[in-house]
Amino acid sequence: MSLSGSGGKKPLIFYVIIVGVVLLLLNAFVFPSLLEYSVREVGYNDFLNMLEAGKISAVSRGDTQITFVASDEDGRDAYYKTGLWDDPSLTEKLYTSGVNFTEEIPTKTSPILSFLLSWIFPVLIFTLLGNFLMKRMSGARNAMSFGKSGAKIYAETSTGKTFDDVAGQDEAKEALTEIVDFLHNPQKYAAIGAKLPKGALLVGPPGTGKTLLARAVAGEARVPFFSISGSEFVEMFVGMGAAKVRDLFKQASEKAPCIVFIDEIDTIGKKRDGGQFGGNDEREQTLNQLLSEMDGFDSTKGVVILAATNRPESLDKALLRPGRFDRRIPVELPDLLGREAILKVHAKDVKMAPDIDFSIIARATSGASGADLANIINEAALRTVRMGRDFVTQEDLQESVEVVVAGYQRKNAVINENEKRMIAYHEIGHALVAAKQSGSAPVQKITIVPRTSGALGYTMQVEEGERVLLTREDALNKLTTLTGGRAAEELVFNTRTSGASNDIEQATRIARAMITRFGMSDQFGMVALEQVTNQYLGGDTALACSAETAAKIDAEVIRIVNDAHARAVEILRANLDKLHSLSAYLLEQESITGEEFMKLLND
Numbered sequence: 001m002s003l004s005g006s007g008g009k010k011p012l013i014f015y016v017i018i019v020g021v022v023l024l025l026l027n028a029f030v031f032p033s034l035l036e037y038s039v040r041e042v043g044y045n046d047f048l049n050m051l052e053a054g055k056i057s058a059v060s061r062g063d064t065q066i067t068f069v070a071s072d073e074d075g076r077d078a079y080y081k082t083g084l085w086d087d088p089s090l091t092e093k094l095y096t097s098g099v100n101f102t103e104e105i106p107t108k109t110s111p112i113l114s115f116l117l118s119w120i121f122p123v124l125i126f127t128l129l130g131n132f133l134m135k136r137m138s139g140a141r142n143a144m145s146f147g148k149s150g151a152k153i154y155a156e157t158s159t160g161k162t163f164d165d166v167a168g169q170d171e172a173k174e175a176l177t178e179i180v181d182f183l184h185n186p187q188k189y190a191a192i193g194a195k196l197p198k199g200a201l202l203v204g205p206p207g208t209g210k211t212l213l214a215r216a217v218a219g220e221a222r223v224p225f226f227s228i229s230g231s232e233f234v235e236m237f238v239g240m241g242a243a244k245v246r247d248l249f250k251q252a253s254e255k256a257p258c259i260v261f262i263d264e265i266d267t268i269g270k271k272r273d274g275g276q277f278g279g280n281d282e283r284e285q286t287l288n289q290l291l292s293e294m295d296g297f298d299s300t301k302g303v304v305i306l307a308a309t310n311r312p313e314s315l316d317k318a319l320l321r322p323g324r325f326d327r328r329i330p331v332e333l334p335d336l337l338g339r340e341a342i343l344k345v346h347a348k349d350v351k352m353a354p355d356i357d358f359s360i361i362a363r364a365t366s367g368a369s370g371a372d373l374a375n376i377i378n379e380a381a382l383r384t385v386r387m388g389r390d391f392v393t394q395e396d397l398q399e400s401v402e403v404v405v406a407g408y409q410r411k412n413a414v415i416n417e418n419e420k421r422m423i424a425y426h427e428i429g430h431a432l433v434a435a436k437q438s439g440s441a442p443v444q445k446i447t448i449v450p451r452t453s454g455a456l457g458y459t460m461q462v463e464e465g466e467r468v469l470l471t472r473e474d475a476l477n478k479l480t481t482l483t484g485g486r487a488a489e490e491l492v493f494n495t496r497t498s499g500a501s502n503d504i505e506q507a508t509r510i511a512r513a514m515i516t517r518f519g520m521s522d523q524f525g526m527v528a529l530e531q532v533t534n535q536y537l538g539g540d541t542a543l544a545c546s547a548e549t550a551a552k553i554d555a556e557v558i559r560i561v562n563d564a565h566a567r568a569v570e571i572l573r574a575n576l577d578k579l580h581s582l583s584a585y586l587l588e589q590e591s592i593t594g595e596e597f598m599k600l601l602n603d
Contacts, residue, residue, distance in 0.1 A: 039067070039079045047082045051097055058100045068099075161215040167345045168338025168370060169209055175329045176200065176217050183221040183257050183302055197326035198294055199305035201265075203312040204331035205536040207371030210308035213331065214261040217306065224258040226251065230267030233286050241268065241286030249293040249303075257302025265307040269315045287316060294324045310536040333369055336362055336466040342370050346377040351391040361397050364444065364462045368404075376400045402445075402460075407452030415450065422489060423448045423457045424587040425579065426499055429488025429572060430459040431597055432579055434481045436571050439473060443598070447591040456499055462594075472520045475510055479564035480571070482507040487568040488579060511560040515553055516543070523556055 050056050050070045057077070058069040065081050072078040094101070163173050182189055182196045189196065202210040218225035228248065233241040252260050268286045294305060307325065309315065319325060334342055339362040347358070365373060377392075379400035384392045415423070427446050434440040441461035448457035461481075467474075486500040514520040516530035529549065534540045543550055572579055582600055586592055 039081055042080050042082050044082050044085050047080070048093075050080075051093060051099070054097060056097065056099050058102050059094060060102050161212060161219045163216050163220055165345065166209060166213055166216050167341035168334030169213065169331055170338075172202070172213055172329050172331050173216075175327065176213065177220075179304055180217055180220045183223055183259075183304070186257075186302055196302070196304065198303075198323065199307065199325035200327040200329055201312070201315075201320070201325040202306065202308040202329050202331050203536070204310060205333060205369060206310055207369035208331045208333060209370045210331050211261070211263055212370075214259070214306045214308065217304075218259045218261075221257075221259065223302070224255045226258060226260040228260075228262055230262055230264040230269070233268050234283065241282055242289035245286060245289040245293055249296075252303050253301065257304075259304045259306060262305070262307045264309060265319075266309045266311040266314050269307075269309075269319045271314060271316045287319070291318055291324065311534065313533075313535070333367060334373075336366075339365055339368060339373060342373045343377065346374045347392075350377060350381050353391050353393045356392070356394055356397065360394070361401060363464070364398070364401050364460070366463060366466075372404060376404055379403050402451075405460075406455050406458055410450040410452055413450040415456070420448060421583070421587055422493060422497060423499065424583045425488045425492050426485040426497075427457045427459050428579060428583045428586055429484040429486075429568070430481055430503075431484075432575055432582065432601070433484030433487070433568050433571050434459070434461060434477075435598065435601055436575065437477045437480060440477045440481060443594040445591065445593055446586060446597060448586060449590055455502070470518070472514070472518075475514050475518070475520065476560075476564060478510055479507050479561060480567045482510075483561070483565040484568045484572065487565060487572050488583075491569065491572055491576070492579070492583075507561050507564065508557060511557045511564075512553070514560065515556050516541075521556055521560075523552070529553060 047056075047066065047068070050068075055070040056068050057071070060067045061084070063084070065084055067079070067081045069077050070080055163177075166173060179196065179200065186196075202213060204210060214227075215225065226248065233244050248260065252258055268283055268290065270283070270287075272284055272287065305325070312328070320328070336359075340358045343358045343361055347356075361376070365376065368376075376397065377400075380392045380396040383396045383399060383403075384390075387396075389396075427448060431443045431446050434443055441463045443459060444462040445460040446457075450456050451458070482503045485503055486496060489495060489497055489500070512530075515524055517528065517532075519526040519528075529543065529545045530541045531544050532539055533542050543553075545553070578601060582597065585600060
């Protein structure tokens with residue numbers, strides 16, 4: 001029984017209120033005498049007078065009052081109470097009058113009120129409790145409904161995305177265009193005997209637009225789009241995930257042609273090792289059901305399965321064989337032209353100044369994903385609002401790049417003059433070493449303004465073009481530049497500070513990669529001593545060598561970094577005057593551009 005109405009029906013509580021009002025009216029006007037069954041309070045003198053007159057028939061004595069039954073003016077029994085007085089002769093008077101002594105005088109209540117308390121209110125309470133429990137149990141019923149997949153279904157064109165909304169992924173769009181063409185013209189392929197690939201797997205780092213591409217395919221093909229996350233198949237009870245897979249493919253077959261998109265498929269598609277039990281049985285049953293369904297449906301109906309993951313190495317081999325996910329489409333980080341195109345796409349809905357040069361921002365964001373670039377545009381728009389302007393300027397975009405890379409400026413940070421001077425020399429050390437090496441990326445900005453990321457200052461270098469290869473000379477130049485800050489501290493202050501901690505981490509990582517992965521060490525040559533275990537999620541590595549070889553690797557890393565540090569010291573010692581003058585200028589200005597730096601350096 002529900003307390004809420006549906007359609008044109010009144011809710012149950014409406015009828016309960018009507019019945020209550022009717023009963024109260026009956027109680028007040030049809031049975032007015034019923035309201036007289038109340039206990040009247042009288043004085044002790046009136047009590048004694050009634051006792052002498054023989055009107056009292058029953059008495060109950062309490063600790064503080066006396067309750068008694070006496071005849072009223074009409075000769076009917078009425079209920080009274082009075083205060084208790086110290087009267088030793090009261091008991092004798094009661095015996096003399098023949099009054100009955102009772103432990104408690106039963107009070108009479110209205111029959112209407114008694115009916116309400118005995119029947120109506122208990123029923124109402126149980127109804128409310130039942131309604132509450134039914135609502136709480138509805139979640140459990142949904143969990144136990146084995147026939148529901150929970151996929152979000154978008155009607156034709158309701159995804160609102162097309163290939164025009166996707167930039168920087170031309171190769172991926174080209175690979176998916178064939179799927180769109182098949183859904184538009186299946187007879188063209190059927191005439192030749194070609195079959196549509198049943199599934200396409202989108203792989204790449206987070207934020208590169210895998211989900212956006214899937215929605216764009218559905219928008220281009222103008223077919224229904226089923227979207228579900230792999231984690232939605234994972235359930236507490238064994239068999240529920242497999243049932244959801246069956247229901248998903250049943251719905252897809254009914255709405256064919258359509259596209260089914262499973263995001264984060266590695267949640268249910270991990271490799272099966274057969275050595276684990278318990279909770280993994282549910283995941284493996286779900287995977288087995290997915291494999292069976294992909295084999296069972298007819299690809300000529302036009303049901304395309306798209307899936308996305310950033311952990312392709314963890315997927316089960318059976319999921320990747322031909323006949324299931326036939327195509328593996330990389331969705332990599334965009335290149336220089338791709339970044340520029342993505343910035344323009346996200347800037348379409350933002351008021352921009354007419355002289356915006358997106359190529360400068362694209363060069364400064366090497367390694368950024370599409371989501372990062374969208375965030376940069378949004379940060380620039382937010383900064384424009386804070387500054388009270390009506391459109392985004394080039395300065396806003398450049399500052400937003402720094403916000404994404406290093407965080408916001410800590411304007412209230414208090415740093416004493418001696419430490420600021422050391423920070424200035426540290427950053428100029430980086431810039432000066434970079435400028436004096438051939439092949440190093442040009443310096444774009446130097447600042448000693450602290451950032452919320454923890455950086456007390458930084459030197460930004462931006463490549464003039466896109467570089468896809470790292471030579472041994474480039475790697476050594478990077479190492480020398482990274483050690484330039486520490487070298488400046490040692491030359492000028494004859495000390496070492498903690499400000500070089502991030503430089504040390506980066507230098508160590510580059511030197512180790514040169515030896516273990518890039519084959520740039522004369523001692524080990526072209527031998528892979530380290531394996532990348534997670535290409536798209538941080539690039540975690542694991543050594544694939546003996547402990548003895550690992551010790552030799554450590555010694556080689558130390559030697560390479562020390563050699564780079566020695567070169568940095570040599571460069572700075574040869575340009576000590578410039579180090580002092582440039583550091584003094586940076587200390588005064590706090591932030592300088594690459595053009596200012598190079599002008600002062602060449603004067």
